Amino acid sequence: MGSQSDWATMKHAAIVLTDLGVPFETRIVSAHRTPQRLYSYATSAKQRGIKVIIAGAGGAAHLPGMAAAMTTLPVLGVPVESHALKGQDSLLSIVQMPGGVPVGTLAIGKAGAINAGLLAASILALSDARLDAALTAWRAKATDDVALVPVDEPV
Ligand code: RP5
Numbered sequence: 001m002g003s004q005s006d007w008a009t010m011k012h013a014a015i016v017l018t019d020l021g022v023p024f025e026t027r028i029v030s031a032h033r034t035p036q037r038l039y040s041y042a043t044s045a046k047q048r049g050i051k052v053i054i055a056g057a058g059g060a061a062h063l064p065g066m067a068a069a070m071t072t073l074p075v076l077g078v079p080v081e082s083h084a085l086k087g088q089d090s091l092l093s094i095v096q097m098p099g100g101v102p103v104g105t106l107a108i109g110k111a112g113a114i115n116a117g118l119l120a121a122s123i124l125a126l127s128d129a130r131l132d133a134a135l136t137a138w139r140a141k142a143t144d145d146v147a148l149v150p151v152d153e154p155v
Contacts, residue, residue: 002030002057006080010056012110013078016117020134022124025050031062038063042070052120055103056113058082061093064103076119077103078112 001010010026017024029038045053053071055064056078064077079090087108095105104119106112118135125132 001026001028001055001080002032002061002063004028006056006058009080009109009113010054010078012113013054013056013117013120016114016138017121020117020121020131020138022117022121022131029055029063029067031057031066032060038066039070042067045071046073052076052123054078054113054116054120056080056116057094058087058090059084059093061090064094064105065097065101068097068101068103074120074123075103076116077105078116079105079108081109 001007006028007026014024014026027041028034029041031038042053050073052074053067054076055067057063058080059082061077061079064075068075077094079087079094081087082089091105091108094103097103106116106119118138121131121135125135
């Protein structure tokens, strides 16, 4: 993620990965404030054994695109909701990549982070039967958790 301030959003990807038993690392890597760290991270990720990168950033969100420019690993971009423009800026910064440098862009905010975790797991599950079973069970539980009848919630 691009900043400590992104963690409140990006932790939801981490929670999903933990639930599914997927090993991961969390790092603050800013395209603007720590460009050398970004270069080192993106260019070494594959040889370190990383399989998928989830990159969350807000505002002028160049982190996912710049990471994708320096690796052929799948890069999933999460637009973090910004204060000024509610994440519209983040979304457009991440989604409008030029042809040839793909970033799989998710929804703005928490939903995007959750789905980035699930999508990363889906990619990994293609070659991991245990994870495929865990993912199937996660989705089944999510279905079972949907009540048929709504109730009043505490205000
Ligand atoms: C981006 O700028 C980060 O991804 C973050 O979403 C945004 C604001 O960062 P802070 O000023 O809160 O550190 O680079």
